[in-house]
Amino acid sequence: MNDRALTPPSQKSGGHKDIRRDLLLIAEMVAPKSRLLDVGCGDGALLEYLAREKDVDGRGIEIRQSGVNACVARGLSVIQGDADTDLPDYPDAAFDYVVLSLTLQATKNPRKVLHEMLRIGRRAIVSFPNFAYWPVRLQLLLGGRMPMTAALDDPWYDTQNIHLCTILDFDDLCARDGIVVEQRIAVDGKGNREGWKLQGNLANIFGAQAVYLLRRRGA
Amino acid sequence: MSAATPRLHSLDPIGPGHRVTLGETLPLKLDCGLDLGPYQVAYTTYGRLNADKSNAILVCHALTGDQHVANTHPVTGKPGWWVSMVGPGKVIDTDRYFVICTNVLGGCMGSSGPAEIDPSSGKPYGLRFPVITIRDMVNAQAMLLDHLGIHQLFCVIGGSMGGMQVLQWAASYPERVFAAIPIATAAKHSAQNIAFHEVGRQAIYADPNWNKGDYFDHGVIPRNGLAVARMAAHITYLSEAALHRKFGRNLQNRERITYGFETEFQVESYLLHQGSTFVDRFDANSYLYITRAMDYFDLAAQAGGNLAAVFQGTKTRFCVVSFTSDWLFPTSENKEIVRALNAAAANVSFVEIETDKGHDAFLLDEPEMFRTLKGFLDGCAEVRGLNGSQT
Numbered sequence: 209m210n211d212r213a214l215t216p217p218s219q220k221s222g223g224h225k226d227i228r229r230d231l232l233l234i235a236e237m238v239a240p241k242s243r244l245l246d247v248g249c250g251d252g253a254l255l256e257y258l259a260r261e262k263d264v265d266g267r268g269i270e271i272r273q274s275g276v277n278a279c280v281a282r283g284l285s286v287i288q289g290d291a292d293t294d295l296p297d298y299p300d301a302a303f304d305y306v307v308l309s310l311t312l313q314a315t316k317n318p319r320k321v322l323h324e325m326l327r328i329g330r331r332a333i334v335s336f337p338n339f340a341y342w343p344v345r346l347q348l349l350l351g352g353r354m355p356m357t358a359a360l361d362d363p364w365y366d367t368q369n370i371h372l373c374t375i376l377d378f379d380d381l382c383a384r385d386g387i388v389v390e391q392r393i394a395v396d397g398k399g400n401r402e403g404w405k406l407q408g409n410l411a412n413i414f415g416a417q418a419v420y421l422l423r424r425r426g427a
Numbered sequence: 428m429s430a431a432t433p434r435l436h437s438l439d440p441i442g443p444g445h446r447v448t449l450g451e452t453l454p455l456k457l458d459c460g461l462d463l464g465p466y467q468v469a470y471t472t473y474g475r476l477n478a479d480k481s482n483a484i485l486v487c488h489a490l491t492g493d494q495h496v497a498n499t500h501p502v503t504g505k506p507g508w509w510v511s512m513v514g515p516g517k518v519i520d521t522d523r524y525f526v527i528c529t530n531v532l533g534g535c536m537g538s539s540g541p542a543e544i545d546p547s548s549g550k551p552y553g554l555r556f557p558v559i560t561i562r563d564m565v566n567a568q569a570m571l572l573d574h575l576g577i578h579q580l581f582c583v584i585g586g587s588m589g590g591m592q593v594l595q596w597a598a599s600y601p602e603r604v605f606a607a608i609p610i611a612t613a614a615k616h617s618a619q620n621i622a623f624h625e626v627g628r629q630a631i632y633a634d635p636n637w638n639k640g641d642y643f644d645h646g647v648i649p650r651n652g653l654a655v656a657r658m659a660a661h662i663t664y665l666s667e668a669a670l671h672r673k674f675g676r677n678l679q680n681r682e683r684i685t686y687g688f689e690t691e692f693q694v695e696s697y698l699l700h701q702g703s704t705f706v707d708r709f710d711a712n713s714y715l716y717i718t719r720a721m722d723y724f725d726l727a728a729q730a731g732g733n734l735a736a737v738f739q740g741t742k743t744r745f746c747v748v749s750f751t752s753d754w755l756f757p758t759s760e761n762k763e764i765v766r767a768l769n770a771a772a773a774n775v776s777f778v779e780i781e782t783d784k785g786h787d788a789f790l791l792d793e794p795e796m797f798r799t800l801k802g803f804l805d806g807c808a809e810v811r812g813l814n815g816s817q818t
Contacts, residue, residue: 267774267775273778273779273780273781273795276776276777276778277778277795277798277799277802279776280746280776280778280799280802280803280806281798281799281801281802281803282802282806283802283803283805283806283807283809284776284806285744285774285775285776286776286777287747287765287769287775287776287777288777288778288779289762289777294769297765297766297769297770298769298770298772299770299771299772302772
């Protein structure tokens with residue numbers, strides 16, 4: 209999953225303690241001293257941050273050799289693999305959290321991936337770009353071409369995003385599949401998360417991306 | 428190999444290092460059901476053992492390797508087989524770690540094997556040496572560690588058959604292995620690999636000098652058979668791309684083809700050289716025994732067919748490494764190990780190194796592998812508390 213390429217350049221570094229703002233949102237949801245699997249962990253920035261700041265026992269999966277090598281060289285436990293094929297190898301409830309950041313829309317079978325995450329983790333943390341974000345709507349409505357934004361920055365013929373969805377779509381899937389949304393944070397194009405525009409159903413218009421904390425009903 | 432009474436600190440003609448006699452009171456219980464004892468283990472060490480004996484790294488050699496991992500080889504005069512990895516300032520830094528490498532049981536560089544003298548007859552064992560397994564090799568190494576007073580290894584590392592020993596160590600003695608690095612290996616020897624080994628063994632059997640293993644009695648050695656075995660095996664250690672890059676269809680010392688059966692192509696000359704130099708340093712019967720040990724290796728079979736069960740509850744930190752062009756121990760076989768470790772919720776890292784050098788890549792200069800393993804070892808050393816003077 210070349211997931212992190214989806215992130216706008218402005219968010220890629222800098223800001224808070226050297227990790228991207230969207231990763232920081234995820235980090236906020238994680239309890240200290242927990243066990244966590246980061247699927248599509250890139251160069252291990254989130255894992256390293258969580259190990260340092262929250263004493264989290266983290267593992268990673270990353271598809272690119274360069275990413276895996278960077279992680280292992282940082283002392284992180286990371287294997288080469290991807291969300292679609294490697295999650296079934298893990299036992300039930302092996303982790304407190306399974307994280308999938310800006311990658312769900314690039315998986316072959318996102319619904320299956322989601323359920324696998326909730327099988328091997330007590331909680332899942334998922335973030336994705338919102339396809340109902342207003343600039344996306346406008347570009348399609350007025351321009352008549354596939355929209356390109358900071359979060360969706362590849363042309364249609366180059367993109368890895370094969371299962372794009374909106375915040376409402378994702379809410380529907382959770383409701384249909386018995387997945388409880390414990391927390392949802394929507395952020396606008398500038399990374400802001402406060403304000404009435406990003407609450408409730410309006411988030412589906414003004415949110416550029418969303419981060420969900422999920423668990424299975426009854427779990 | 429002349430068999431001699433065990434000597435310490437002087438192994439001539441099998442080179443520098445040490446040799447101990449073990450199993451005098453308690454013999455080694457072999458997988459084949461027989462007891463072996465007393466037996467010899469020849470080994471080398473590099474670096475210094477720290478006060479709490481927590482910085483020992485066991486390096487496990489492959490099929491045709493030996494204990495001379497980082498010193499000049501006593502027979503060939505060439506540098507040790509892993510000087511790129513082991514030495515002062517290297518990934519396995521002998522300024523920092525105490526490195527041990529043993530000649531495996533069944534080998535021919537001083538540990539008990541078919542070329543050594545059978546005390547009961549005063550003649551070389553030949554095929555009367557008991558058939559040994561990877562687990563027997565590891566048990567013998569564990570006895571050596573007991574002898575050295577080392578309870579836990581900081582790390583066990585090895586490629587190919589060395590990787591099999593690493594996996595067996597982690598399975599048999601999980602509390603004695605802090606970190607494990609199996610490289611270019613498998614949890615079981617594949618049908619294809621058994622097939623290649625059988626070709627090598629048949630070449631040895633077919634040499635009239637072999638004499639059913641009693642060639643020393645006849646004052647000969649099965650040079651041709653062992654050389655052919657080595658040539659066939661050597662091809663499996665490379666890749667099509669590597670062979671093409673090195674030799675292509677280049678002709679050997681000639682301008683054009685000669686329509687005959689002399690050495691026509693460079694690749695033929697290379698293989699012949701590989702075969703003939705190998706014979707000078709390796710025993711044919713040892714080759715039979717060690718290939719057999721690899722063939723028998725099937726770690727999952729030790730736990731009722733469930734590989735994950737082998738590693739259940741392990742605290743060892745693993746780093747599995749494979750190479751893209753390795754078709755002898757392909758990435759898929761290495762990933763099977765990773766899958767089992769994940770299923771056992773073990774602490775595991777896995778990298779596939781991109782290279783065209785085939786299986787032998789683990790012995791060669793692979794900067795990505797060095798970088799990865801250095802990072803892994805540094806991380807483990809920090810957790811183990813070995814970084815005191817470094818940080």
